[in-house]
Amino acid sequence: MQAIYDTIGKRYSTYRRPDPHIARAIHAELGEAASIVNLGAGVGSYEPEGRRLVAVEPSRMMISQRPRTDSLVVQARAESVPFRDGAFDVAMALLSLHHWSDIEKGLREARRVARQKIILLTWIGFCEDFWLLDYLPQIRTIDEPLFPSIEEMAEILGPLRVIPVPIPHDCTDGFLCAYWRRPRAYLDEGVRTAISTFARVPDYEDGLRSLKKDLESGEWERCYSHLFDSESMDFGYRLVVTTEPGP
Numbered sequence: 001m002q003a004i005y006d007t008i009g010k011r012y013s014t015y016r017r018p019d020p021h022i023a024r025a026i027h028a029e030l031g032e033a034a035s036i037v038n039l040g041a042g043v044g045s046y047e048p049e050g051r052r053l054v055a056v057e058p059s060r061m062m063i064s065q066r067p068r069t070d071s072l073v074v075q076a077r078a079e080s081v082p083f084r085d086g087a088f089d090v091a092m093a094l095l096s097l098h099h100w101s102d103i104e105k106g107l108r109e110a111r112r113v114a115r116q117k118i119i120l121l122t123w124i125g126f127c128e129d130f131w132l133l134d135y136l137p138q139i140r141t142i143d144e145p146l147f148p149s150i151e152e153m154a155e156i157l158g159p160l161r162v163i164p165v166p167i168p169h170d171c172t173d174g175f176l177c178a179y180w181r182r183p184r185a186y187l188d189e190g191v192r193t194a195i196s197t198f199a200r201v202p203d204y205e206d207g208l209r210s211l212k213k214d215l216e217s218g219e220w221e222r223c224y225s226h227l228f229d230s231e232s233m234d235f236g237y238r239l240v241v242t243t244e245p246g247p
């Protein structure tokens with residue numbers, strides 16, 4: 001099966017650089033873990049150095065953009081990973097779950113191979129208004145159903161700690177909400193190709209034309225200039241961490 005990121009991931013490492021604030025939050029959760037499996041590892045964002053790290057990634061395009069490190073890369077999907085039970089201290093999956101064809105199976109695999117902890121970076125939906133929805137309302141119905149709820153994850157993984165991940169105004173990891181204070185970015189095709197939502201959402205050209213018009217006329221600033229008072233905002237991104245070790 002062709003991995004979707006073989007097509008949309010061509011310029012991932014240019015537009016999706018790990019953000020230092022988000023990295024700090026992830027690394028705090030990783031603590032001293034000596035062995036880590038990174039499910040849906042992409043180009044290696046947020047992987048800590050100096051640990052035994054195995055990256056699991058189905059897309060050749062993404063694997064080809066990984067910097068040369070001493071980590072081992074396995075071309076595979078989270079739903080079936082070729083490791084023995086309890087092979088790692090920690091399993092992590094960062095902004096990857098919503099691409100899995102069977103999330104439950106993938107999470108059970110994470111539980112099986114992680115001795116201590118599972119760390120997920122995921123999204124619980126638009127908990128604060130995101131102005132881009134005023135231009136592209138179709139994003140809501142396309143994206144929200146792809147992500148599991150906290151309750152669904154807890155049913156599979158057991159008790160969870162949920163940590164809000166505020167998005168800084170200059171976020172360097174260009175996912176959907178990263179440019180909340182930089183509206184012109186959404187007009188850039190390169191930015192959009194690094195955001196999987198734009199590969200799924202139909203007919204976004206009209207909405208982007210309206211955005212461009214409002215930016216040129218000053219209407220966007222009139223409506224949303226209050227955003228410039230904030231340094232970071234909560235758009236529903238969450239670190240979800242298991243609180244009990246695996247079986």
Ligand SMILES: C[S@@+](CC[C@H](N)C(=O)[O-])C[C@H]1O[C@@H](n2cnc3c(N)ncnc32)[C@H](O)[C@@H]1O
Binds near residue numbers: 039041042058076
């Ligand atoms: C948005 S990228 C995130 C990559 C990386 N974790 C990061 O934070 O930059 C999603 C990744 O999940 C991968 N992916 C898609 N389906 C997958 C699956 N079934 N199992 C594991 N990874 C998958 C994609 O190929 C892609 O590299």
